[in-house]
Amino acid sequence: MLATIGGVFAGLLALPLAHSIKRRFRSTTAPSDYDPTQHKWLMCVDVDKCIGCGLCADACKTENHVPEATHYFRTWIERYVIRKPAVDSGKARGEVLVDSPNGGRGGFQQTLVPKQDILKSFFVPKLCNLCEASPCTQVCPVGATFDAPDGAVLVDPTYCIGCGFCIQACPYGCRFLNPVTRTAEKCTLCYHRITRGLKPACVEVCPTQARVFGDLKHPVENDPLLAFVMKNKVNTLKPHLGTKPRVLYANLDKEVR
Amino acid sequence: MRFFNMPPQIFRLVLLIFAIVVSYLAGRTLLTPATFRDHGFYRGAALVELAGKIPVFAGKNACGVRHPEILKTLAKGSHKTLSCEGCHGVVSQSHLDDPADKMRKPPAEICLRCHEVNPSRPAGFKQIMRNDHYEGACLECHLPHEPNEAPPEPDKAPAGSDKESPEPGKAAPEPDTTSPEPNKEP
Numbered sequence: 001m002l003a004t005i006g007g008v009f010a011g012l013l014a015l016p017l018a019h020s021i022k023r024r025f026r027s028t029t030a031p032s033d034y035d036p037t038q039h040k041w042l043m044c045v046d047v048d049k050c051i052g053c054g055l056c057a058d059a060c061k062t063e064n065h066v067p068e069a070t071h072y073f074r075t076w077i078e079r080y081v082i083r084k085p086a087v088d089s090g091k092a093r094g095e096v097l098v099d100s101p102n103g104g105r106g107g108f109q110q111t112l113v114p115k116q117d118i119l120k121s122f123f124v125p126k127l128c129n130l131c132e133a134s135p136c137t138q139v140c141p142v143g144a145t146f147d148a149p150d151g152a153v154l155v156d157p158t159y160c161i162g163c164g165f166c167i168q169a170c171p172y173g174c175r176f177l178n179p180v181t182r183t184a185e186k187c188t189l190c191y192h193r194i195t196r197g198l199k200p201a202c203v204e205v206c207p208t209q210a211r212v213f214g215d216l217k218h219p220v221e222n223d224p225l226l227a228f229v230m231k232n233k234v235n236t237l238k239p240h241l242g243t244k245p246r247v248l249y250a251n252l253d254k255e256v257r
Numbered sequence: 258m259r260f261f262n263m264p265p266q267i268f269r270l271v272l273l274i275f276a277i278v279v280s281y282l283a284g285r286t287l288l289t290p291a292t293f294r295d296h297g298f299y300r301g302a303a304l305v306e307l308a309g310k311i312p313v314f315a316g317k318n319a320c321g322v323r324h325p326e327i328l329k330t331l332a333k334g335s336h337k338t339l340s341c342e343g344c345h346g347v348v349s350q351s352h353l354d355d356p357a358d359k360m361r362k363p364p365a366e367i368c369l370r371c372h373e374v375n376p377s378r379p380a381g382f383k384q385i386m387r388n389d390h391y392e393g394a395c396l397e398c399h400l401p402h403e404p405n406e407a408p409p410e411p412d413k414a415p416a417g418s419d420k421e422s423p424e425p426g427k428a429a430p431e432p433d434t435t436s437p438e439p440n441k442e443p
Contacts, residue, residue, distance in 0.1 A: 036296070036304055051378045053371045055343045062347060063313045079377050107370045111377065121377035146299035156303035159290075192310035201314050205343040207336075207371060208382075 034195045039150040040216040041189055043203065044228050045125055048251040049210035052077055052123035054104040056202035056211060061105070063190060063201035070102050072176050074187040075127040075202055077104030080255060081113050082120040093119055096255045124256050125211060127202070128153055128174045128187040129237055129245035136166040136175060136186075145184060151216075151246070152189045160184055171241050189213075315348040317341055323356070327402060334405045335383075344401065363401070365393035 060066065060075045083094035097113060104123070111121065134153055137145050144160035147153055155166075160183035167175040167184055178185040190200035194213075198204070203213040214225030228234075232250035238257070239245075249256075260268050295301025320341040321328040331337055342348060344363040351358045374384040387393055395401075400408050 031308060034308060048379050051371055051382055052375065055370075059314060059343075081377065107373075108375060108377065110375060115376050118376050122379070123377055143293070143298040143300070146297055146303075148304055149296050154303065154307055156300050156306075158306070159300055159303065188307060190312075191304075191307045193312045193314075195308040196312065198312060198314075198316050204314055204316055205340045207339045207343055209338045 031195050036148055036150040038217060039194075041151045041194055042130065042214060042216055042225060042246055042248075043127065043189065043200065044212045044225060044234070044248040044250070046210050046212065046228065046232065046250040047122055047124055047253070047256075049208040050077065050123040050125055051208055051210075052079060052104060052108045053207060054107045055205040055207065056125060057103045057105045059201040059205040060187075060190075063193070064188070066185070067178060067180055069179075072178070072185075073103040074174070074185065075125065076100055077108075077123050077125045078256075079104075079108055079111065079123050080121065080253065081111050081118055082253075082255060083113060083117050084119045093255075098257070120253070122253065124249070124252075125202075126172065126174065126237075127247065128170075128189075129172050129243070129247045130189075132244035132246060133242060135169040135171065135243055139165040139169045141165065148191075152191055152194075153186070154188050154191060155184050155186060157181055157183045157185075171238055171243060172245075313347055314342050320348065330402050334403050336401065336404045365395045368395040368399075368401070369393060 054077060057073065057076055060073075061068070064074060066072050066074055078098055078100045081097045081099075083097070085091040085094040094117075097111075099111075101108065104125075108123070111118070130151055130153055134147060137147050137153060140146075141163060142159060142161055144156045145154065145166050146156070162177060162182045162184065164177055164184065167177060170186075175184055175186040177183070190198075190202075193200055199213050200211075203211045209224065212224045212228045214220070214223050216225070219226050228250065229248065232248075234248040234250050235252040236245045236248060237252075259265065263271070290300045290302070292301035292303075293299070296304070317328070317340045324341075331339070341360075344367050345360040348360065349358075352360055369387055372384055374386045378384060391398070398408065400406055
């Protein structure tokens with residue numbers, strides 16, 4: 001009985017602490033006029049335009065201060081090499097080889113497959129697929145990762161406990177555990193840039209407009225996103241998993257996993 | 258004595274359950290962050306914090322504020338979709354403080370990063386084999402801001418031309434040219 005009363009008193013003492021936390025959050029460098037319910041961001045990818053230069057992967061690492069080690073990526077590029085089928089196999093296409101050396105950073109060296117063996121080869125940039133039914137936000141035990149009202153899927157770095165459920169749950173492999181902060185990390189669509197009217201770093205540096213970004217609720221004049229969906233037949237990654245990914249890929253081959 | 262005509266052990270149990278429920282509700286109310294459940298099952302303040310990070314890349318439009326002529330020149334050729342910082346690197350604070358401290362002139366490796374022949378690149382994309390094509394001396398014949406134009410003959414080159422001198426490490430003191438080369442080859 002006395003212990004309970006003591007507990008309630010201790011709880012009451014925590015009240016002023018909650019207020020000071022609220023005050024701290026109000027004073028940030030965030031753009032004050034941004035309303036997340038008024039925007040719906042989307043990034044799309046045109047696979048036929050990607051030249052595999054790796055500028056996007058490099059820019060993302062620079063922009064978001066991702067740890068330098070080779071296996072931490074918020075976005076990366078995969079190279080698919082489809083070999084010619086064996087002569088009497090009766091198949092239309094041969095073996096598929098996928099690689100992503102250093103995530104595509106610094107560009108790609110020549111593939112080891114000899115040129116005369118290659119039937120088709122292309123690059124596929126990958127990022128968070130901004131799923132509507134995202135499995136990663138579903139499994140978070142504390143509510144640290146979430147679908148923001150404006151379409152981005154974000155991680156609250158102060159709230160994340162680093163359990164790694166979301167990293168396991170994402171079927172696209174777009175999450176990783178940041179070894180410095182020991183929290184989950186992923187592509188945020190450069191949230192700090194898009195809320196200020198800039199483009200994500202990867203879209204900014206892409207030299208061929210393979211990555212297309214826009215606001216579905218406020219299309220601009222000659223909006224590249226609208227042009228993209230009007231011009232292209234689009235597909236999504238792993239549609240059979242039911243995650244309802246929103247990122248659209250144009251000219252996506254069936255071998256892309 | 259019996260409270261509410263309950264056996265004493267039942268009364269103690271009721272008190273205990275009541276105490277547990279009250280302390281849970283008090284804890285939940287007081288320990289949940291203020292902005293939780295603003296937009297969903299997460300801290301609403303996280304949106305503000307994530308939006309508050311400082312951008313690193315300036316963006317092409319920012320470069321265009323001070324260099325509109327270069328952007329105009331760029332917009333006419335095949336390199337119109339390129340960003341300034343993709344080749345020149347992130348706009349550094351030292352360049353913003355002192356514009357005379359210029360951004361780096363990109364080395365030939367930057368050109369080859371995109372244009373070196375690679376079977377995975379889309380067909381129709383201009384590619385060269387480095388060893389067959391002048392081995393990385395790109396800027397002797399090409400103008401990166403006007404890739405579809407040929408540079409002028411060396412003896413006719415005007416002062417302040419975009420063309421970099423062949424010797425590396427030699428700083429180019431002239432400002433970038435603002436208009437298309439006047440002595441273009443026909």
